[in-house]
Amino acid sequence: MIIRLLPGIICYVITSLFSVAAQAERLNVVASFSIIGDFAQQVGGEHIDLKVLVGPGSDAHVYEPRPADAMALAGADVVLTNGLSFEGFLSRLIAASGTEAPIIALTEGAHVLDDPAGGHYHMNGDEAVFHAAAQDPHAWQSVANVQVYVENIAEAFCAADAGGCEEYRANAARYNDELAALDQHIRDAVADLPPERRSVVVAHNAFRYFEDAYGITFLSPQGVSTEAEASAADVAGLIREIRQHDAGAIFAESISDTRLLDRIAAETDLEIAGTLYSDALSAEDGPAPGYLAMMRHNADSILSALAPR
Numbered sequence: 001m002i003i004r005l006l007p008g009i010i011c012y013v014i015t016s017l018f019s020v021a022a023q024a025e026r027l028n029v030v031a032s033f034s035i036i037g038d039f040a041q042q043v044g045g046e047h048i049d050l051k052v053l054v055g056p057g058s059d060a061h062v063y064e065p066r067p068a069d070a071m072a073l074a075g076a077d078v079v080l081t082n083g084l085s086f087e088g089f090l091s092r093l094i095a096a097s098g099t100e101a102p103i104i105a106l107t108e109g110a111h112v113l114d115d116p117a118g119g120h121y122h123m124n125g126d127e128a129v130f131h132a133a134a135q136d137p138h139a140w141q142s143v144a145n146v147q148v149y150v151e152n153i154a155e156a157f158c159a160a161d162a163g164g165c166e167e168y169r170a171n172a173a174r175y176n177d178e179l180a181a182l183d184q185h186i187r188d189a190v191a192d193l194p195p196e197r198r199s200v201v202v203a204h205n206a207f208r209y210f211e212d213a214y215g216i217t218f219l220s221p222q223g224v225s226t227e228a229e230a231s232a233a234d235v236a237g238l239i240r241e242i243r244q245h246d247a248g249a250i251f252a253e254s255i256s257d258t259r260l261l262d263r264i265a266a267e268t269d270l271e272i273a274g275t276l277y278s279d280a281l282s283a284e285d286g287p288a289p290g291y292l293a294m295m296r297h298n299a300d301s302i303l304s305a306l307a308p309r
Contacts, residue, residue: 027161030076032087033060034281035140036106036149038290040080042175043153047164051076053093056281056289059255060086065093073097077160080153083107086137104156106149110139113208138278141209143183143295147176182292183213186299190214197306199245201238201264203256206278216302219247221260235260239267249273249305254288255280273305 027048031037037052044050051072054060073079074097081087083105094103113136139145154172158165190198199217207218221238242264250265252258252275265272276298277288288294 027077030079032081070097073099076101079103084137110145110148138206142213199247201250203253251276274301
């Protein structure tokens with residue numbers, strides 16, 4: 001009996017060793033937040049082991065790193081970031097981890113917008129928290145910029161793993177074709193809207209790249225005090241701007257509280273038309289588990305709300 005079992009045991013051991021060896025050859029990739037994690041998976045496929053620091057549904061603006069994050073960075077072969085001061089927690093985490101992995105800012109070479117306000121507001125309940133930045137970091141809201149992100153990821157993976165480079169480049173080319181189709185879909189849909197029906201209200205100023213690329217105006221509580229709850233005067237100023245632009249809809253955001261938007265909706269007789277995804281993907285069973293789905297969901301939600309009745 002033992003003799004008959006030996007060949008099977010030996011085969012199992014050999015197969016396991018090959019599996020462990022294959023696993024060891026994968027790139028250890030750390031992505032700063034969920035949207036970049038999706039890009040990394042699209043390019044890396046089965047050649048990478050991916051760790052995402054700020055997962056789906058979580059807000060990178062208020063993220064507090066954990067010891068496990070430092071350990072992941074310490075063992076990384078490649079670290080992918082957005083850059084442009086978006087991940088405020090990351091520089092301290094990198095220093096604490098002692099990682100020797102290359103830190104890749106994916107916005108390098110992208111079309112980056114200066115921020116005339118020197119930063120953007122993120123709503124946390126009724127409190128507006130200001131994040132200083134000379135340039136707007138939300139560059140992924142332009143699909144054309146994401147094509148640059150994808151090429152930067154392919155270059156980083158090729159530099160770290162020359163043997164997998166051909167597949168990384170093929171994956172990047174396939175994904176960029178899908179991105180090009182998405183970009184055209186959004187442009188065609190916006191072109192069907194009357195020019196006077198192209199303004200919406202959102203919780204925080206994360207959509208300037210979408211506005212620049214596709215011609216939808218986004219109004220947000222930019223100018224609300226960072227020290228306390230929004231005052232009646234703050235809300236009144238925003239409402240005047242909403243009426244001036246004849247905004248057609250108000251949208252909640254997946255990472256923001258809706259209390260201030262509820263107040264604005266009540267004052268303007270506009271209903272909250274749905275939820276947009278700005279800085280994080282949804283869970284797998286949500287409407288935005290990947291970037292392509294996120295952008296289609298956002299665009300289709302906006303265009304449906306603005307379509308002439």
